[in-house]
Amino acid sequence: MTTNPLGDLVASLGHAVVVTGTDTDVGKTYATAALVVSGWNAERRRIAVYKPQQTGMRGGEPGDVDDVARLALAAGVPSSALTTAEGQRLTEPMAPPPAAAIDGVELLPLDAHVREILELQETHDLVIVEGSGGVLVELDGDRHTIADLAVALQEASAGSAASTEPSGAATPYHAAAEASGRWGSPDTSEPVSAAERGGGTGSTVLVARPDLGTLNHTLLSLEALLHRDVEVAGVVLGSWPADPDRLATSNREYLADLPPVAGRRVPLLGAVPRGWGGAA
Numbered sequence: 001m002t003t004n005p006l007g008d009l010v011a012s013l014g015h016a017v018v019v020t021g022t023d024t025d026v027g028k029t030y031a032t033a034a035l036v037v038s039g040w041n042a043e044r045r046r047i048a049v050y051k052p053q054q055t056g057m058r059g060g061e062p063g064d065v066d067d068v069a070r071l072a073l074a075a076g077v078p079s080s081a082l083t084t085a086e087g088q089r090l091t092e093p094m095a096p097p098p099a100a101a102i103d104g105v106e107l108l109p110l111d112a113h114v115r116e117i118l119e120l121q122e123t124h125d126l127v128i129v130e131g132s133g134g135v136l137v138e139l140d141g142d143r144h145t146i147a148d149l150a151v152a153l154q155e156a157s158a159g160s161a162a163s164t165e166p167s168g169a170a171t172p173y174h175a176a177a178e179a180s181g182r183w184g185s186p187d188t189s190e191p192v193s194a195a196e197r198g199g200g201t202g203s204t205v206l207v208a209r210p211d212l213g214t215l216n217h218t219l220l221s222l223e224a225l226l227h228r229d230v231e232v233a234g235v236v237l238g239s240w241p242a243d244p245d246r247l248a249t250s251n252r253e254y255l256a257d258l259p260p261v262a263g264r265r266v267p268l269l270g271a272v273p274r275g276w277g278g279a280a
């Protein structure tokens with residue numbers, strides 16, 4: 001089994017990558033770890049992983065960023081290459097607002113997360129942000145979601161890149177993918193190559209399940225993201241079985257050729273094999 005299931009995906013993403021999902025437990029942490037490995041293989045030597053809200057954890061318990069570190073290490077990324085950070089830790093396994101209320105603390109405002117991520121960008125070649133739960137889970141006390149965080153990061157990145165962007169660099173990924181004639185690969189053994197994927201301009205990755213219900217959840221999540229102006233790079237399957245049944249295979253084929261959502265074609269970027277990193 002490849003130790004780098006997402007191949008060179010990071011090469012088509014920006015400096016800060018937002019990982020969200022169609023739900024909780026869909027494999028966002030696994031996909032985040034696989035993106036770390038993709039980054040390491042793309043010569044990103046200083047990589048940071050940031051979890052704005054780690055819910056359901058007490059003091060010293062290992063959180064998602066610790067799982068990312070373990071998985072990345074197992075796949076050959078030296079621990080010295082990885083910085084892990086949490087914005088805020090909350091005890092209850094609930095959405096951040098009620099979890100914070102139970103803990104009797106204020107949630108960090110969106111701006112604080114943006115500042116932290118921009119600071120990490122100053123000292124790292126790649127910063128990956130793993131949201132909590134699904135797309136519309138609130139992450140602060142002002143009803144901002146991971147979509148708002150993604151948009152704020154896009155705006156910050158557009159501001160800093162405005163004067164340095166090489167002309168013609170932003171080939172729309174849908175045009176490139178259309179030219180290549182595919183949006184993803186039903187091949188389960190190899191990562192999707194950059195040529196197959198097309199050159200993406202977005203840096204938000206939506207992690208989805210391969211099983212029943214995923215098509216509706218994926219399309220709903222994409223619609224919510226794209227209507228909020230989030231630049232979506234594409235979809236990643238968080239946990240792809242070694243022996244996929246007809247349903248999983250059919251879902252993967254559909255996700256690899258999604259109908260346009262809000263006028264955009266969104267590619268399937270790849271899949272993380274179930275059990276990758278030594279998990280059961």
Ligand SMILES: Nc1ncnc2c1ncn2[C@@H]1O[C@H](COP(=O)(O)OP(=O)(O)OP(=O)(O)O)[C@@H](O)[C@H]1O
Nearest residue numbers: 024025026027028029030133239273274275276279
């Ligand atoms: N590629 C994979 N290989 C093996 N197990 C996986 C894989 N992806 C997900 N899982 C299983 O599903 C569980 C949830 O995965 P993961 O923690 O990545 O989800 P998540 O979307 O990050 O959840 P959360 O919303 O809590 O952050 C894991 O504990 C693991 O048991």
Ligand SMILES: [Mg+2]
Nearest residue numbers: 028029064130
């Ligand atoms: Mg997680």
